[in-house]
Amino acid sequence: GAGVSQTPSNKVTxxxxxxxxxxxxxxxxxxxxxxxxxxxxxxxxLIYFQGTGAADDSGLPNDRFFAVRPEGSVSTLKIQRTERGxxxxxxxxxxxxxxxxxxxxxxxxxxxx
Amino acid sequence: QKEVEQNSGPLxxxxxxxASLNCTYSDRVSQSFFWYRQxxxxxxxxxxxxxxxxDKEDGRFTAQLNKASQYVSLLIRDxxxxxxxxxxxxxxxxxxxxxxxxxxxxxxxx
Numbered sequence: 131g132a133g134v135s136q137t138p139s140n141k142v143t144x145x146x147x148x149x150x151x152x153x154x155x156x157x158x159x160x161x162x163x164x165x166x167x168x169x170x171x172x173x174x175x176l177i178y179f180q181g182t183g184a185a186d187d188s189g190l191p192n193d194r195f196f197a198v199r200p201e202g203s204v205s206t207l208k209i210q211r212t213e214r215g216x217x218x219x220x221x222x223x224x225x226x227x228x229x230x231x232x233x234x235x236x237x238x239x240x241x242x243x
Numbered sequence: 244q245k246e247v248e249q250n251s252g253p254l255x256x257x258x259x260x261x262a263s264l265n266c267t268y269s270d271r272v273s274q275s276f277f278w279y280r281q282x283x284x285x286x287x288x289x290x291x292x293x294x295x296x297x298d299k300e301d302g303r304f305t306a307q308l309n310k311a312s313q314y315v316s317l318l319i320r321d322x323x324x325x326x327x328x329x330x331x332x333x334x335x336x337x338x339x340x341x342x343x344x345x346x347x348x349x350x351x352x353x
Contacts, residue, residue: 161339170251172331172343173287185339221286229275232333232341234286 132156134235136222142241143212151207151238153222162205163232164197165221173221179205212242246270247334249344257352262319264347266332269313275335276308276315281346282328290330291317322351 135154143149155162161180165173175189179199187197194212199205209216219239223232248267256262264278275294279287293299293306293315305318315334319326329346 163339163341165343170345172247172345175340175342178339180339229335229338231277231289231292232287233289237286 134222134224134233136220136235136238138238139236140239140241142243144243145212145214147212149209149212149240151209151220151222151240153205153207153235155203155205155222155224156233159224159226159233160202161225161227161230162199163223163225164205164207165223167219167221167237176207176220209240212240214242216240217242246342247332247344249330249332249347251345252348253350254347255350255352256322258322258324260322262322262326262349262351264317264319264330264332264349266315266317266334266344267313268315268332268334268342270334270336270342271310271313272336273310273313273334276306277333277335277341278304278306278315278317279331279333279343280326280328281331287331319349322349324351324353327351 137152164176167173177187182202194210197207219237221237223234278291281287291306293308299306303320307316329348331346332344333341335341
């Protein structure tokens with residue numbers, strides 16, 4: 131079946147601009163995660179959704195970052211007033227339940243110039 | 244102390260040899276353990292999951308878990324150049340939160 135789909139695959143934006151990153155999880159997966167990965171590092175947890183609600187957003191670095199999942203399926207990660215330090219690969223993952231293996235999308239490479 | 248620790252490598256092994264990748268974790272209540280493979284420029288891909296002490300084998304891969312020592316390892320038998328990648332260890336305490344190590348870069352030399 132279809133895997134986790136993320137769009138766009140690449141996004142270049144200027145410092146100060148607003149960006150939205152989209153994630154379409156595997157059908158039937160209720161758990162959805164956003165991670166951020168910088169070069170040479172492991173994925174860093176940002177936020178977790180169980181259904182429509184953000185069960186844990188403790189990994190979001192500051193209030194410029196926000197994520198939604200209004201219908202319990204597709205999620206959007208929103209970054210306001212982007213900074214060069216936001217440049218990274220943003221990974222979305224989904225799983226059947228909270229203790230099942232994560233299945234990652236191909237990621238969105240964000241570059242802030 | 245980092246929650247999940249891995250040697251960053253690179254770990255170089257000749258083709259056909261056994262590659263041994265190690266991971267330690269700090270949270271004693273951790274219950275679920277995963278190994279992911281990540282090729283350069285690609286996203287992590289699940290290789291193995293292990294939940295109880297002992298060994299779990301899947302093809303050329305064996306995961307080993309020792310909860311008393313807070314240690315999980317991945318053995319790759321008959322290593323191939325195509326196994327060259329970064330291997331990420333991930334740990335979950337039984338809730339949703341998965342903590343990843345920084346990964347070990349493996350190079351299999353032809």
